[in-house]
Structure formats: C-alpha cells, structure tokens
Amino acid sequence: MIVGERKPLAEIAAMLKPYEKVCILGCGTCVTVCLSGGEKEAAETAAALSLLWQKEGKKGEIKTGTVLRQCEYEYIADYAARLEEFDAVLSLACGVGVQAMTAKLPEKIVLPGLNTQFMGYPVTQGVWKENCLGCGNCVLDLTLGICPITRCSKSMLNGPCGGSQNGKCEVSKEVECAWHLIYDRLVKMDMLDRMEAVQPPKDWSTSHHGSVRTMVREDVRVETSQ
Amino acid sequence: MKPASNLQKMLESGHFAVSGELGPPKSADISTLKHHAHDMRNHVDAYNITDNQTAIVRTSSIGVAATLMQMGLEPTVQMTVRDRNRICLQSDLLGAVSFGVRNFLCLQGDHAKFGNEPGSKNVNDLDSMQWIQAVKNMQDEGVFIGGEKLEHPLPSLFIGAVANPFADPFEYRPYRLAKKIAAGAQFVQTQCIFDLDRFEKWMEKVRELGLHKKVHIVGGVTPIKSIGAARYMQNNVSGMIVPEELITRIKGAQDKKQEGIKVAVETIQRLREIEGVAGVHVMAIAWEEVVPEIVERAGLYPRPSLA
Numbered sequence: 354m355i356v357g358e359r360k361p362l363a364e365i366a367a368m369l370k371p372y373e374k375v376c377i378l379g380c381g382t383c384v385t386v387c388l389s390g391g392e393k394e395a396a397e398t399a400a401a402l403s404l405l406w407q408k409e410g411k412k413g414e415i416k417t418g419t420v421l422r423q424c425e426y427e428y429i430a431d432y433a434a435r436l437e438e439f440d441a442v443l444s445l446a447c448g449v450g451v452q453a454m455t456a457k458l459p460e461k462i463v464l465p466g467l468n469t470q471f472m473g474y475p476v477t478q479g480v481w482k483e484n485c486l487g488c489g490n491c492v493l494d495l496t497l498g499i500c501p502i503t504r505c506s507k508s509m510l511n512g513p514c515g516g517s518q519n520g521k522c523e524v525s526k527e528v529e530c531a532w533h534l535i536y537d538r539l540v541k542m543d544m545l546d547r548m549e550a551v552q553p554p555k556d557w558s559t560s561h562h563g564s565v566r567t568m569v570r571e572d573v574r575v576e577t578s579q
Numbered sequence: 580m581k582p583a584s585n586l587q588k589m590l591e592s593g594h595f596a597v598s599g600e601l602g603p604p605k606s607a608d609i610s611t612l613k614h615h616a617h618d619m620r621n622h623v624d625a626y627n628i629t630d631n632q633t634a635i636v637r638t639s640s641i642g643v644a645a646t647l648m649q650m651g652l653e654p655t656v657q658m659t660v661r662d663r664n665r666i667c668l669q670s671d672l673l674g675a676v677s678f679g680v681r682n683f684l685c686l687q688g689d690h691a692k693f694g695n696e697p698g699s700k701n702v703n704d705l706d707s708m709q710w711i712q713a714v715k716n717m718q719d720e721g722v723f724i725g726g727e728k729l730e731h732p733l734p735s736l737f738i739g740a741v742a743n744p745f746a747d748p749f750e751y752r753p754y755r756l757a758k759k760i761a762a763g764a765q766f767v768q769t770q771c772i773f774d775l776d777r778f779e780k781w782m783e784k785v786r787e788l789g790l791h792k793k794v795h796i797v798g799g800v801t802p803i804k805s806i807g808a809a810r811y812m813q814n815n816v817s818g819m820i821v822p823e824e825l826i827t828r829i830k831g832a833q834d835k836k837q838e839g840i841k842v843a844v845e846t847i848q849r850l851r852e853i854e855g856v857a858g859v860h861v862m863a864i865a866w867e868e869v870v871p872e873i874v875e876r877a878g879l880y881p882r883p884s885l886a
Contacts, residue, residue, distance in 0.1 A: 506690055507661075507701065511708035512755050514687045515743030515770060516817035523817030524690050536748050548754070551762050554665060554709045554724055 354383040354474065355447040356481045357390055357467035362401050365443060368464050369402070372441040373413035377402070377466065378454075380446035381421040387481055390445030390467050392419040398445065398466065423450030429457040436461060489559030489566065495547060496535045502555070504531035510552040512536075583735035584681040585653050585885065586625040589858070590766060590795040594883045595851060596858025598655065598768075598797065599623035599870055601647075603638035605695075609646060615867035616652055622874040624882060625682055627768070627860065630657040633816070634694025641675045648679050655739060656680050659688025664704035665713070665724050672714065676733060684739035684768065685710045689817055707740065708762050714738050715763025740764035742796075744781035745774060745820040753784040760794045767794050768860045771801040771812070774820045775849055782853055791855025798850045801862045802843035802869055806830055840869055840876070847877035 369375055377395045385391030395417040403415050418435060422428045423446035436442055441462040444451045447469040454463040471483035486503045492510070493500060502508045506524045513532030516523025520533045539545045557563065582588040589596045599619050601612050616626060626647060628640040644654035656675050658668060672683065687707040691699045705713065705724075713724050718736050721729045740759040744752055756767060772778045778798070785791055803809045806829060813821040825842065832838035843861070850856045859879075863870050874880050 507687055507703045507706065509687070509703070509706040509708075511706050511758065512751070513746065513748070514707070514818075515741065515746045516689065517746050517748075518818060519747060524692055530747070533748055536751055548751075549758065551708055551712055551758060554705050554713070557704065 354386055354472070355449065356387045356470045356473050356483075357384045357445075357447050358470055359389050359394060359398065359445065359467055360465070362398075362405060365398070365466055366402060366405055369441060369443060372439075372462070373411075374438060374440045375402075375413065375415050375443060376436055376439040376441075377415060377417045377443045378423070378436075378445060379417070379419040380423040380444070380450050381419050382424075384445060384447060384450075384467060387475065390447075392417075395419060395445055398443070420446075420450075424453045426453065426457050429454055433458060486560070488555075488557070489563075490556065495552070497538050497542060497544065497547075499531055499535045499538060501531050501535065504529070504534075508555075510555060512548055580735060583737040584625065586655065586682050587737040587765070588885050589624045589883070590797075592883075592885060594858075594885075595879060596795070596797060597623050597874055597879050597882065598625045598627060598858070598860045599867070600627040600629065600860065600862040600864070601643065601867070602629045602632055602864060603640065603643045605635065605637050607638060609638055609643060612643065613646065613650065616647060616650065618868065619870045619874075620652060621882065622871045622880055623861070624858075625653040625655050627655045627657055627684060627862075630659045630686075630688070631662060631694070633689050634661065634691045634696070634699075636695055641671055641680070644675060644680050645678055653682065654680055655682035655684050657684045657686060658710070659686050660703055660705045660707055660710050661688030661691065662699075662702055664702055668705065668710060669713065669717065669723055672717070673733075676736070681734070682737045682739060683714060684741065685714060685764075686741045693817070708758060711738060711740050711759055711764050712762040719763075737765055738763050739766045739768060741769070742767045743770040743818045744772075744778050745770055746818045749777075749781075752781060753788055753790065756785060756790055756794070757788055760790060764794055766797060766857075768797045769799045770818055771799045771862060772846060772850070773801075773825055774822050775846065777820065779853060782855055786855050791857075795857040796855055797858040797860045798846075798856050799860050799862060800843050800846050800850070800873075801864065802866060802873060803829055803839040804866045805835060805839075840873060843873050844876045847873070847879070851877075 377399045379392045379395035380390050399415045399417045406413055420428050420432045443464050443466045444454055445466045451463055451465045472485045473481050473483040475481050484503055488502050506522050517530040517533055522528040522530045539547055628643045630640040631637055640656050644656050647654040691701050716722055718733045721732045742756045809821050809826050812819050829835050829838045847859050861870050
C-alpha cells in the first residue's frame, strides 16, 4: 500500500490561512488502512483545526468528507458536486490522490494534508516499512523476495557493503542490512550461488530516473472524455 | 604486461608494499597536505587520496592527485560511487588518466547521512562491484558501460578495491573478495585492522580459496592517536572493530601516543608474517607525521628502489 503520514497541524493551518470554507477530505483506500488519511483522521484533523482557528480568532467553516479513491476519476466525479461550496480542499490522500483531484477539478484548490511516505506494508500494528521503490524492473527472483534496491540503503546489487555489522545497516541500528537478510535466506534455501555472478549496472531508465512513466495497455484501453 | 604504476611494480616484484593516505581538507588550501605528502615521500610507494571521506565535502581526490603528480609523487585516486553517476565516474576517470593517474581504488562510500550534507541524494547509480568491472572493461575492451567504444584505448591501469574482514556476514566476506577479483580488482586494501585474530581467520579462508594468489592484499593499519580517537572509531565509524583490550592497553600506557605507534608497528610486523598479505596501507588520519617513524620501526625502510 501507499503509506502516508499526516502533516503537522501548524503546517496545515499555515497552508489553509487564506481560506475560510475548507473541506478536509479523506481517502478510503491505502491511507485509511495505514490510519493516516481516512474518514476518522479527517474528522480528527477537522476537530483539531477548528480548535486552533477558535484560539486564533479565525472565522471559518470546516467540513469533512471521504472519497473512496481520490486516485480515480470516477470516484472524484461522483463527489465533485459536494465540493463546490468550499474555497479549498485539504486532501488526506497520498500525492497521487491530490494530483488526480487537481487534474479532475482544475478550478479547485486541493492542498496536501499528508506527507506521502512510501510503498510498504505494516509489519505490526503501528509500524510500516518501505519495501518497493517501483523501479520498473523487479529483481526479487534473484534475491528471493527481499528487495536490495529498496531495502539496501545504497541500492547495491552485488552483496553487502563494508558497513554491514551484526545484521544492521551502517545508517542505523534500526535498519536491517538487506544483503545480510538475502544472504541468510539464500544460505537457508541452499541457493547461495545466486550471489556469485556480478550483476551488471542496473538500467534505471525503467524507474523514475527515466522520466515520468506512463503505462499503456492497448488490450484494455478505452478512450474516455475527461 | 608492463606494470601501470610504481605501486603495481612493488607488489608484483614481491616486495612488501607500503602506501600512505592523504585526506584532503575542507578548503582549497592543500598546503598542509602537500607537506605531509612531502614528508613521507621516502617511506611510501603511493598515496591514497580519499574521496569526500565519510561523506564530508572536501577538495576532490582528482584535484589533489594533479598536485601530487606535479610533485613527482604517485597517487591512488579513490573513487566512490556515492556521489557520481556512471557518466561522471567514467568521465572523471578519463580526466585523471589524462594527466597520468594509474592507480584507482573503487569503492562504495559511506552513506551521506554521516557527512556534512546529510540531506544530499545518495547517487549509487552503480555499486562498487559494477564500478570495478566498468574500469576493467574500459581498460581491457575499450568500452564504456553503455557499450560505446572509447575513441582511443586507455593505458594500463592498476585497479583497486576494498575489503572489510570486520563487516558481516563474516562467512561471506572472502566470497565477496572473490567476486571483486572476478570483477577486475588487482589489489585490495582492507579496513583498518585492530582485531588481528579476526583478520587472520579471514585470511585463512582467503588462502583456502586461493585468492591471495589472484590479488595483492594490502592490510590497513591505523595508529591510534588517543583514547578518544579509538572510541570514535569504535562507535561512529561504520564497519570497524576496535577491541576493548586494545583500548585498555593504550589507556594503561604512560605515553599513550607512543603506545599507539607501538601497536601500529606490532600490527605491521604481525601482518608481514601472514601468508598472502602483500603490503600495508598506513592510514594515519590527522596524524600523518608519524608515518615515517612507523614505517622505519616496522623495518620497511628504506623502500626498495625499482628501476
């Protein structure tokens, strides 16, 4: 899922300073699951912001709502009429949602209420970890399900650097050395020979480094008027 | 094939090599560095010039190498993959070769978070292994990474890598060295050796794999200047092991600096006894002036003169 974290209230308040009628809009998918931008968090943010406005003597109106997926035009279109009355929308979706909203509703000011963190998963309640960079050329077959591009702090493809100690990355004792994990797994599966060949330089053109990516699938493509 | 450099000549002729290390300053004034280089010129066969060591912005390794060449001294240019993509790495290598540099040490580089620009992007377009192989391919095949041919062949280079016997997984470390040799490393310098027992265990496996016959292994030696410096290396420098006994020994000595030098000399003497160790790389960080004394007391002076 896409993991996000709500921006600090002070930053949100500063962003919304010019606006008096604001909708705080949750998103019903990833950020709901990671407890940062769903219906509940929209209500919490609205309550906190109202209190702050009261303290500051700011007059205004804050309402909340939720779009099931702010990253899909159909869901935005269904909701659009309800946003007409507002000066600004504080979207609690990820960056994808904020931009899809902007593209679909170009006359609206849509502001980001979250910092989009990464693609990852919850390892336990309240802890999320990054595990995919979306590099466009998956190597998880080679490393048996542990991504060195994402989880090695140096995105190395040929084994652990000299900073790996006691299973931890040099960057922090909180960060596992991905190559130590890969090594242990390959040993266990008796597949250590996978680390022998020198892996050639990665072609980063399939990643964001190759410029903004668009995927087209002609087999399912239907032209729609936006 | 004719050796590419004095360092290669020294190692290939079977002499126990000695290299020094120069850390460029956080300014463009390299006068102190030049003094250090000059003062140890009769005691070392070549000088490593660090590449923004521990991710701290300093005068570039290649810039300093140019000055060293003018002084008639032999640099080993360190090149990390942390700060440059493959375009810049290859271009900088050509630039350094163009004014006579032949020794290159290819390494990954500490993460930028350790340095004075912790918010910078870590490039890591290549990893150290791929960079070693790229240099070898540029030299042997005359091709860039992307496949295009160089307009003229390169002269012979002496390609170096690093190895850290003190990193984990320990059992994998000799195999990582084997991989670096397969990629093209001709000499390898190790992380600073304080835990000789662990180093010897690593060397045992290295010999078992026959790697010492395929690559010149140069042991890293750092004299401990103070307890503070030892603690710093123990706690803050990635991939180091500084045994507590060593710190206790220096703590107990009346003249701590002399004891630090003594330990370095003893380390070199023990390294000379280990089959497969071809030389030492003395990294006297911020204590360059003791290098001549250490080299002399270790019995490695005068340096053999090779025609």
